[in-house]
Every structure is written in C-alpha cells, then in structure tokens.
Amino acid sequence: MTSYQKTLNFPAQPTQTAHLIRSDEEALSIAKTLSAKFKASAVERDQQRILPFQEIEEFSQSGLWGITVPKAYGGAEVSSWTVAQVIALFSGADGSIGQIPQNHFYAIEVIRNTGTEAQKKRLYQEVLQGSRFGNALAEFKSQNATQKNSYLTPHGDGYLLQGEKFYCTGSLFAHRIPTLVKDEQEHEFLAFVKKDAKGLTLIDDWSGFGQRVTGSGTVKLDQVYVDADDLIPFSDVFTSPTLVGPYAQLLHASIEVGIARAAFEDTLHYVRQARPWIEADVSSATEDPLTLYELGHVAVDVKASELLLKHAAQFIDQIKAHVDAENIAEASIHVARVRAHSTETALKASSKLIELAGSRGSQSHDGLDLYWRNTRVHTLHDAARWKYYFIGNYRLNQILPPRRGTL
Missing domain, CATH: 1.20.140.10 (Butyryl-CoA Dehydrogenase, subunit A, domain 3)
Structure with a gap:
C-alpha cells in the first residue's frame, strides 16, 4: 500500500492549455488516432502495472476531456453518441484508459444539472484548460451503497471534510477529486477537492485482476478544507x-x-x-x-x-x-x-x-x-x-x- 502523494510527483494543475475541439467529427478523428497509439503498449502496462500518467496527460491535452462542456461555455458539446464512441475506442485499445474519464464526464454532467452559473463558468473553464476530475464516491465501511459516512462541517468561509472512500477510479490522475459528502442535515454535496489540498491522501492500493491501471485506489480525507464555492448540491441529482x-x-x-x-x-x-x-x-x-x-x-x-x-x-x-x-x-x-x-x-x-x-x-x-x-x-x-x-x-x-x- 503506497501513498501516491509521497511516491509520485504529478502536477496539481495542468501544465499547459489543452487543445480546444470544435466538432464531433474532430473529436472522433483525434480519438481514433490516439487510441490506436495507446493500444500498442496496453499489454505491457497491464502486465507490469505501469500507471498511464503519460497517456492520460496526452489524452486530456488532446481536448477530448472537454468535449461535453456546453457550447455556451466554450465547449464543443458533442452528442452523447460521439462521447460513447470515444469511450468505446479507448476501451477497445485499453480498458483501463477507457474507464478513467468516465467519472470526469459524470462530474461535468452533475455540474450541468445542479451547479450555479458561477460554478459552471469556473469549472468548465478549468476543464477546457486541461483539468481532470476523478472521483471519491463509494464507501466500503457502510452497510449498503446508499449509506455514506463522509461528512462536512462548517469552518470559516468553507467546510472541513472527513471520511474515507474506495474504488476511486482516476483519482491518481486527477487535478480535482469530486467527493460525495453529507452535511449535518443529511443533504448530499459533491465537493470538488483540489489534488494538493492539505489532509488529502491518495493511496494506490487497487489490486483487481483486471482494469489494473485505472488508479482506482483509496482516498482519505482528514479535515480537508474546501471553499463553499467548490460544493455542488447532489441530493437533487436523483430526487428530480x-x-x-x-x-x-x-x-x-x-x-x-x-x-x-x-x-x-x-x-x-x-x-x-x-x-x-x-x-x-x-x-x-x-x-x-x-x-x-x-x-x-x-x-x-x-x-x-x-x-x-x-x-x-x-x-x-x-x-x-x-x-x-x-x-x-x-x-x-x-x-x-x-x-x-x-x-x-x-x-x-x-x-x-x-x-x-x-x-x-x-x-x-x-x-x-x-x-x-x-x-x-x-x-x-x-x-x-x-x-x-x-x-x-x-x-x-x-x-x-x-x-x-x-x-
């Protein structure tokens, strides 16, 4: 069990601005070329468990991680069928790489539904510049999947997060980690935690016999501070x-x-x-x-x-x-x-x-x-x-x- 923060030096923010894709056709063209490149080394990555940091950087810098951003906010807003084809292409090349952006696109969809106008402008812009979202949703210490033991408490102008998550696919490669937490009234929120936040620990302990390099390890939160603006309501995502x-x-x-x-x-x-x-x-x-x-x-x-x-x-x-x-x-x-x-x-x-x-x-x-x-x-x-x-x-x-x- 290895702490990612101590062993891997990966930028907390994008090092350069990602390419801006303008159309469905461009997205599919880039996806076909890049996925074919990734397939050539997929077996080696799996057998030696080489985490695809370089590939994920190239993947997101290609602009493909920003293709669902609405046009009103500068994105291509490609069709769901195009997104499905992009994911299928990369999954055929390397199932692990194909799964890593799934939660990223999921988070973008949550923002579209329950984020404020200010949050949409800021977070969408981050995505278009190359930011990647991971996830910290699931827990294994609760009795069932609906129960969550990760909570937030008010602290100054923001909140403190406490909890532990597992099966956090893509978290090792992310710049922000959307984390599912509850407040004292049991209202759920998605907290967009920055990768370099104090008290956040990412552990590379995923040991599945398949999908071996998805970065699906454990995320621990020990009094992690988040700004109020980085909390997006999650309760209404499924009640409405x-x-x-x-x-x-x-x-x-x-x-x-x-x-x-x-x-x-x-x-x-x-x-x-x-x-x-x-x-x-x-x-x-x-x-x-x-x-x-x-x-x-x-x-x-x-x-x-x-x-x-x-x-x-x-x-x-x-x-x-x-x-x-x-x-x-x-x-x-x-x-x-x-x-x-x-x-x-x-x-x-x-x-x-x-x-x-x-x-x-x-x-x-x-x-x-x-x-x-x-x-x-x-x-x-x-x-x-x-x-x-x-x-x-x-x-x-x-x-x-x-x-x-x-x-």
Missing part, C-alpha cells in the same frame, strides 16, 4: 428527473461495447493466422464450420450491442432539453438494455478470443486474456441481473425504475 444516472451508465456500456468490438476484431486476426486443428480435410481455420458458427454468434451480439448503445445515446440527446419523470425512466431503460446486453457480449467475445486463437490464446506474452480480465472486472460494477429485473418490471407493470447512478 435528470440525465445524470442514464448518462453515467451509458459511458459504462460504452466501455464494454468497445472491449467487445476490439476482442472480436482480434479474434478475426488470430483465426486467419491459425493452423487447422480439428478436421483433416479442412485446409485452414477460416473454413472450419464450427469456428465460423462461433464467429457468427459473436458478430451478431457485438453488432446488437453497438446498435443498442447508439439508440440509447440518441434517445438521451433527444430528451436532453426537456426531461421529465417519464422520459428519464425511458432513458434509464434504454441504457439498462445496452448495459445488460454489453455485459454478456463483452464476456462472450473476450472468452471466444482465447478459445478460437488456439494454443496462442494461453500465451501470456500475447496478452489475449487482457480483454476478458478487464471485462470481468468492469462488469462487476453494476449487476446485470438487476437491469433485467427493472426492464421487465417496466415493460410488464409500467413501474418506473429508480433514479440512480447504477441503473
């Missing part, structure tokens, strides 16, 4: 109809769809190179009927997940300007469908890669297990069985699903 929940889960689905697509493409590559291993009269693996059958199944599932993802993203954009309880529920169902399907598809595609690659599938230096390990760990984030339950209850009984970030 907002897109925060569906948007968060859309990005998680994008991670799995991206991994599934990349695993399938690699499967095609390895099958084309493989020697015949089953029937003596089959001249190559590309003619083996059982191999073709398995590939056909995966191809259908991957395409279905991609179409479900696109449909969900487009629905989110369709209702963005005018949300209500009914269309937010519908958005949650759209996203739950793709999330449930992409969970199964990514697991199948990554497993079939190992199976159909033949003996090469077991060789660690090829890293073909990386897709499966990343998928298996990421799909544990929110149980797919509950998504099917809420989908069924909505379709059969017209019961609206709960508004929360995990559906």
Whole structure:
C-alpha cells in the first residue's frame, strides 16, 4: 500500500492549455488516432502495472476531456453518441484508459444539472484548460451503497471534510477529486477537492485482476478544507428527473461495447493466422464450420450491442432539453438494455478470443486474456441481473425504475 502523494510527483494543475475541439467529427478523428497509439503498449502496462500518467496527460491535452462542456461555455458539446464512441475506442485499445474519464464526464454532467452559473463558468473553464476530475464516491465501511459516512462541517468561509472512500477510479490522475459528502442535515454535496489540498491522501492500493491501471485506489480525507464555492448540491441529482444516472451508465456500456468490438476484431486476426486443428480435410481455420458458427454468434451480439448503445445515446440527446419523470425512466431503460446486453457480449467475445486463437490464446506474452480480465472486472460494477429485473418490471407493470447512478 503506497501513498501516491509521497511516491509520485504529478502536477496539481495542468501544465499547459489543452487543445480546444470544435466538432464531433474532430473529436472522433483525434480519438481514433490516439487510441490506436495507446493500444500498442496496453499489454505491457497491464502486465507490469505501469500507471498511464503519460497517456492520460496526452489524452486530456488532446481536448477530448472537454468535449461535453456546453457550447455556451466554450465547449464543443458533442452528442452523447460521439462521447460513447470515444469511450468505446479507448476501451477497445485499453480498458483501463477507457474507464478513467468516465467519472470526469459524470462530474461535468452533475455540474450541468445542479451547479450555479458561477460554478459552471469556473469549472468548465478549468476543464477546457486541461483539468481532470476523478472521483471519491463509494464507501466500503457502510452497510449498503446508499449509506455514506463522509461528512462536512462548517469552518470559516468553507467546510472541513472527513471520511474515507474506495474504488476511486482516476483519482491518481486527477487535478480535482469530486467527493460525495453529507452535511449535518443529511443533504448530499459533491465537493470538488483540489489534488494538493492539505489532509488529502491518495493511496494506490487497487489490486483487481483486471482494469489494473485505472488508479482506482483509496482516498482519505482528514479535515480537508474546501471553499463553499467548490460544493455542488447532489441530493437533487436523483430526487428530480435528470440525465445524470442514464448518462453515467451509458459511458459504462460504452466501455464494454468497445472491449467487445476490439476482442472480436482480434479474434478475426488470430483465426486467419491459425493452423487447422480439428478436421483433416479442412485446409485452414477460416473454413472450419464450427469456428465460423462461433464467429457468427459473436458478430451478431457485438453488432446488437453497438446498435443498442447508439439508440440509447440518441434517445438521451433527444430528451436532453426537456426531461421529465417519464422520459428519464425511458432513458434509464434504454441504457439498462445496452448495459445488460454489453455485459454478456463483452464476456462472450473476450472468452471466444482465447478459445478460437488456439494454443496462442494461453500465451501470456500475447496478452489475449487482457480483454476478458478487464471485462470481468468492469462488469462487476453494476449487476446485470438487476437491469433485467427493472426492464421487465417496466415493460410488464409500467413501474418506473429508480433514479440512480447504477441503473
């Protein structure tokens, strides 16, 4: 267990202004080029657990971390479908890198819904200049996910934060760490804690067998001071109809769809190179009927997940300007469908890669297990069985699903 502050010297603020992306087309073009570059060293990073500080710096400096900032505040405000494609591209290249900005975009969406005008102007400008947001939301010492033991107390012109968080994906790479806390009246806030704040400790203790370099360690807060202007109300994010929940889960689905697509493409590559291993009269693996059958199944599932993802993203954009309880529920169902399907598809595609690659599938230096390990760990984030339950209850009984970030 290593304290990040003591062992890693990473700037508390961006060292230069990020590139400003102007359009969806530019965002996708940059994402395709940069993700391909990152893929070349993904296996090495995973096997040696090399945290991608350089890659994340390049990722955010490219301007891609600012693409959801509204146009009224200087951003490109690209479509949700474009954001989903960007996340999928990077996730296919390296599942860890694909997941790291998820909470960053989540925080931007919270700001859009409950931040003041002054907070939007200031924090959006920071993002456009290259700032990255991490997260400190989840806790492991409470009885369930809804209970939080991290609190803030008034102190001078601001507040003091006390608590401990885990699974803080991206926190090691962040300039600010949005931290979920409660006040004495049990009202929830997202405190945008600066990385160099006194009393803040980031611990690199994430030890999952997949998604190994997401920086998902522990965050400890010992009387950490924050300005009042750095607190954004969080209670209304789910008590009122907002897109925060569906948007968060859309990005998680994008991670799995991206991994599934990349695993399938690699499967095609390895099958084309493989020697015949089953029937003596089959001249190559590309003619083996059982191999073709398995590939056909995966191809259908991957395409279905991609179409479900696109449909969900487009629905989110369709209702963005005018949300209500009914269309937010519908958005949650759209996203739950793709999330449930992409969970199964990514697991199948990554497993079939190992199976159909033949003996090469077991060789660690090829890293073909990386897709499966990343998928298996990421799909544990929110149980797919509950998504099917809420989908069924909505379709059969017209019961609206709960508004929360995990559906």
